Amino acid sequence: MKLVSLELTKKEAKELNSPPSNTSDLPKYPYGTRISLNYDMIERFPDIRDMPVGTKLKIECEAELVEYSERQVQNGEDHCSAEIQITEMAIEEDAEQRKERKRASHLNEIGGSKNETY
Secondary structure, rough: OOOOOOOHHHHHHHHHOOOOOOHHHHOOOOOOOOOOOHHHHHHOHHHHHHHHOOOOOEEEEEEEEEEEEEEEOOOOOEEEEEEEEEEEEEEEOHHHHHHHHHHHHHHHHHHHHOOOOO
């Protein structure tokens, strides 16, 4: 399956963020593309607790298209939307990033014991 980038172009980000502001404040991804997990869901994926913010994750899921609609507005712009319900999901840390994080943690543990003063 081919992955499709959801990252906004600078033009799309500016159009979403009206009136214009600092470019560093512009959104990177559009509204509705973020997955939020509550406490009960995090209990199902406990490894998330050990991952620092910014960790790259691999997510595999099954989902169901639950709603699709199209409409035309008087000014001629067409709008469409789709709602997709995730029904099953797996989450894991990117393998290379996990190896590097564990290696760094191990080196910190080793380095910490060598730096003790007697």
